Amino acid sequence: xxxxxxxxxxxxxxxxxxxxxxxxxxxxxxxxxxxxxxxxxxxxxxxxxxxxxxxxxxxxxxxxxxxxxxxxxxxxxxxxxxxxxxxxxxxxxxxxxxxxxxxxxxxxxxxxxxxxxxxxxxxxxxxxxxxxxxxxxxxxxxxxxxxxxxxxxxxxxxxxxxxxxxxxxxxxxxxxxxxxxxxxxxxxxxxxxxxxxxxxxxxxxxxxxxxxxxxxxxxxxxxxxxxxxxxxxxxxxxxxxxxxxxxxxxxxxxxxxxxxxxxxxxxxxxxxxxxxxxxxxxxxxxxxxxxxxxxxxxxxxxxxxxxxxxxxxxxxxxxxxxxxxxxxxxxxxxxxxxxxxxxxxxxxxxxxxxxxxxxxxxxxxxxxxxxxxxxxxxx
Amino acid sequence: xxxxxxxxxxxxxxxxxxxxxxxxxxxxxxxxxxxxxxxxxxxxxxxxxxxxxxxxxxxxxxxxxxxxxxxxxxxxxxxxxxxxxxxxxxxxxxxxxxxxxxxxxxxxxxxxxxxxxxxxxxxxxxxxxxxxxxx
Numbered sequence: 001x002x003x004x005x006x007x008x009x010x011x012x013x014x015x016x017x018x019x020x021x022x023x024x025x026x027x028x029x030x031x032x033x034x035x036x037x038x039x040x041x042x043x044x045x046x047x048x049x050x051x052x053x054x055x056x057x058x059x060x061x062x063x064x065x066x067x068x069x070x071x072x073x074x075x076x077x078x079x080x081x082x083x084x085x086x087x088x089x090x091x092x093x094x095x096x097x098x099x100x101x102x103x104x105x106x107x108x109x110x111x112x113x114x115x116x117x118x119x120x121x122x123x124x125x126x127x128x129x130x131x132x133x134x135x136x137x138x139x140x141x142x143x144x145x146x147x148x149x150x151x152x153x154x155x156x157x158x159x160x161x162x163x164x165x166x167x168x169x170x171x172x173x174x175x176x177x178x179x180x181x182x183x184x185x186x187x188x189x190x191x192x193x194x195x196x197x198x199x200x201x202x203x204x205x206x207x208x209x210x211x212x213x214x215x216x217x218x219x220x221x222x223x224x225x226x227x228x229x230x231x232x233x234x235x236x237x238x239x240x241x242x243x244x245x246x247x248x249x250x251x252x253x254x255x256x257x258x259x260x261x262x263x264x265x266x267x268x269x270x271x272x273x274x275x276x277x278x279x280x281x282x283x284x285x286x287x288x289x290x291x292x293x294x295x296x297x298x299x300x301x302x303x304x305x306x307x308x309x310x311x312x313x314x315x316x317x318x319x320x321x322x323x324x325x326x327x328x329x330x331x332x333x334x335x336x337x338x339x340x341x342x343x344x345x346x347x348x349x350x351x352x353x354x355x356x357x358x359x360x361x362x363x364x365x366x367x368x369x370x371x372x373x374x375x376x377x378x379x
Numbered sequence: 380x381x382x383x384x385x386x387x388x389x390x391x392x393x394x395x396x397x398x399x400x401x402x403x404x405x406x407x408x409x410x411x412x413x414x415x416x417x418x419x420x421x422x423x424x425x426x427x428x429x430x431x432x433x434x435x436x437x438x439x440x441x442x443x444x445x446x447x448x449x450x451x452x453x454x455x456x457x458x459x460x461x462x463x464x465x466x467x468x469x470x471x472x473x474x475x476x477x478x479x480x481x482x483x484x485x486x487x488x489x490x491x492x493x494x495x496x497x498x499x500x501x502x503x504x505x506x507x508x509x510x511x512x513x514x
Contacts, residue, residue, distance in 0.1 A: 269401075277401075279446050280419050312401050314412055322410055329411065329495045344491040348499050355488045 002078040004149035005063055006031075006103055009074035012142030018070040023137060027144070028075060030133035032063045038102035041124030046098075061099040107146055107156050114162045119169060128170035135163035136177070168238055178234045178242055181254070181302035184226040187216050196228065198242075201295045206230070206245040215253050227254040227302065259308040266311040267294055273313065282316045289336040293319045296334070296341075296360060304368035307375065326376050332367070334360065341367055345374035387466040387478060390457025393429035394466060394478060395437045395507060397448035403510060409452065409502065415482070415494035422483035426466070429453065431476035434507035440474060450509020452501035462493045 008031060014021050036058055043053060054060075062080040069076060079099065096104075108120040119125070135144065138160050145155035160176075167174035182196035185203065194208050208215070215226060231250040234242045273284045293311070300306040309321035309332070317337050323330045327349040333342045341360040346353050356370050387394075402410040416424045427437040434451040441448050456466050459480050469479045482490050 280417075310408075310410065312410060312412075315417065320410070320412060324408075329499070331411065331491065331495075342487070344488060346492050346495045348495070351492075351496075353488060353492050355491070 001081055002064065002066070003081055004076065005079040005099075006077045006149070007069070007074055007147045008077065009069075009145040009147070009155065010142065011145060012139060014139070014142065015073040018068070018073055020068055020073045020075060027134060027137060028065060028077070030130070030136070031077070032061075034106060034127070034130040034134050035063070035099060035102045036061050037127040037130040038105055038124060039098035041127050042098045042101055042105070042122075045122075045124070060097070103148055107148060109166065110146065110158050110162060111156050113165045113169065114157065125170060128166055131163055131166040132175060134158075135160055138163075164236070164240070173235045173237050173243060175233055175246065176236055178230070178232060178245075180230045180242070182228055182230055183298065184215065184228060187220065196230070201291075202241070204242070204245055206232075206248045208248075208251065215251065227260070228252060229254065263297075263308050263311060270311070270313050270319065278313075278315060280315075285313055285316055285319070285336065290319070292336070292339075293321075293334045296364075297321060299364065300368055300371065304372065306368060306371045323371075323375055328374060328376055330371065330374050332371075343367065343370050343374075345370075384467040384469055384479075387428070387456045387468065389430065390455060390460060392456045393453040393507070394426035394456060394459070394480065395429060395432075395434050395451045395453050396424070396426050396501065397438065397441050397446065398450050398452055398510065400447050400449050403449045409498060411491070411495040411498040413452065413494075414454070414497040414501065415490055422481065423469075424480040424482060426478050426480060427474070428468075428476045428478050437476070438508045444473060448509075449511050451507045452498075453504060453507045454497050454501050458497065458500050462496060464493060464497075 008028070010020065010024065010027075014024070039061055040053060040057065043057070044050075063077050064080055065075050066078055067076045068074065105120060105123055109123050112118060112120055135158060138144070140160065143157050143159040145157055147153045147155045164174050164176065180198060182198050182204070185195040185197050187194040187208070193205065195203055195205050197203050215228065229250075229252040230245070230248060232248040233246045235244050235246055237243050267290060270285055270290050271287055273282075275284065276282060277284065297309065297311065301308050307323060307325065309323045311319065311321045314320050314333070318333055318335055320331060320333045322332075327347055328345065329348055330345045331343070334340075335342070339360050340357055343356045344353070345355070354370070354374060356366070358366055360367065396413060398409050398413055402413045414424065416422055427440075432440075434453070438448055438451050459466050465481045467479050467481065469477050471477045482493070485493070
């Protein structure tokens with residue numbers, strides 16, 4: 001006979017029509033495997049004299065999906081109780097077993113980690129790894145609300161961030177999908193080894209999958225002009241920063257375009273400035289400062305979809321970028337001493353002005369938002 | 380600049396501005412910095428007067444003397460005045476047709492706005508000399 005075990009309510013744009021997209025069904029399998037893993041550990045801990053799990057232990061935890069409730073997609077997980085003794089108990093109140101306690105412990109672990117508390121006492125740390133596939137397919141705006149079939153049961157929210165935090169309780173890193181934009185720094189045609197740089201300056205050395213001769217050819221002919229979109233799985237650290245690429249599934253070369261070529265030419269020219277380049281005894285601009293501006297602008301371009309600007313030095317302390325899109329004339333001056341950026345926008349049509357000065361690195365999102373608002377979309 | 384310098388009053392007179400190679404871009408485009416004084420300029424934009432020289436002479440005198448240029452753009456005294464920018468005579472020993480456009484007293488944002496507007500006007504007028512490929 002079947003007994004309610006848990007309700008997993010999926011919330012997010014994909015679930016708004018009350019259905020479960022098929023690609024999210026593995027979440028239910030992952031939930032079941034997590035419950036089984038925790039239940040096994042509980043049994044072992046509670047039965048130290050037994051060297052093995054009872055035969056057919058997993059058969060005692062048969063979880064089934066028979067109904068998906070509306071509202072948002074909310075699959076009702078039921079447990080098939082097969083043992084005669086338990087069936088007899090169900091009519092009354094069945095004594096909670098390892099599976100029931102595993103479910104409650106999982107719920108409490110999620111709740112604890114989401115509020116920054118320690119894992120509940122008795123939670124088997126070895127089972128934390130089973131959180132990796134659970135929540136793996138969730139998108140940023142999606143959550144699962146988990147509730148046990150108790151009167152007035154609270155719904156415990158679970159999302160990608162909580163999943164990652166749970167995994168970090170087991171070790172220094174966790175694995176997750178990634179979608180990144182990167183600049184190809186170097187490429188070794190014969191070995192397929194290459195180095196890419198992310199907009200924040202971090203360098204990674206993934207293995208280039210076969211069938212990307214075009215990227216190799218362009219990178220060899222015009223170094224510094226190849227940008228790629230990468231998708232796959234990677235290892236992340238506590239700072240949510242990718243440490244290495246574990247599996248590279250997709251590589252897409254971005255159209256280099258004249259703007260990018262001009263941008264790279266400008267960078268090269270700035271790096272080649274000599275003494276008195278400004279006619280005012282100006283010294284060359286240090287490469288590290290040019291590189292900072294380059295990475296900043298590329299971050300705006302690749303991550304925040306801002307068009308590539310023209311770039312040029314004004315003084316040894318200031319590099320400026322300008323965008324002219326339709327009637328909008330927008331500029332950003334990077335102060336290399338203070339690392340501030342001064343943004344100014346003017347509509348040549350209406351004379352409407354806007355300006356903003358902020359610490360560049362700390363306010364990247366604000367800078368991107370200013371530029372997004374001021375620059376008309378290029379169709 | 381001393382306050383005694385006479386203000387330019389012929390609103391039709393063109394004021395020539397040299398375009399530095401670093402400010403010249405593909406497609407004859409120039410950056411708006413061309414029409415904004417830098418910190419070393421103490422709030423004044425250096426120009427040459429069309430009533431006293433030609434754009435070509437202005438260019439040759441500049442590149443043979445103190446700097447690099449790819450060409451000459453121009454705005455008029457009247458166009459500057461429309462943006463509340465006064466222009467003054469400022470003859471130099473080696474450049475008798477030199478003049479200044481006064482950006483003093485403006486905020487950074489106001490300077491940016493006026494520079495962008497002047498650049499837009501000058502670009503629409505077209506090069507008075509050049510542009511030559513930056514060398």
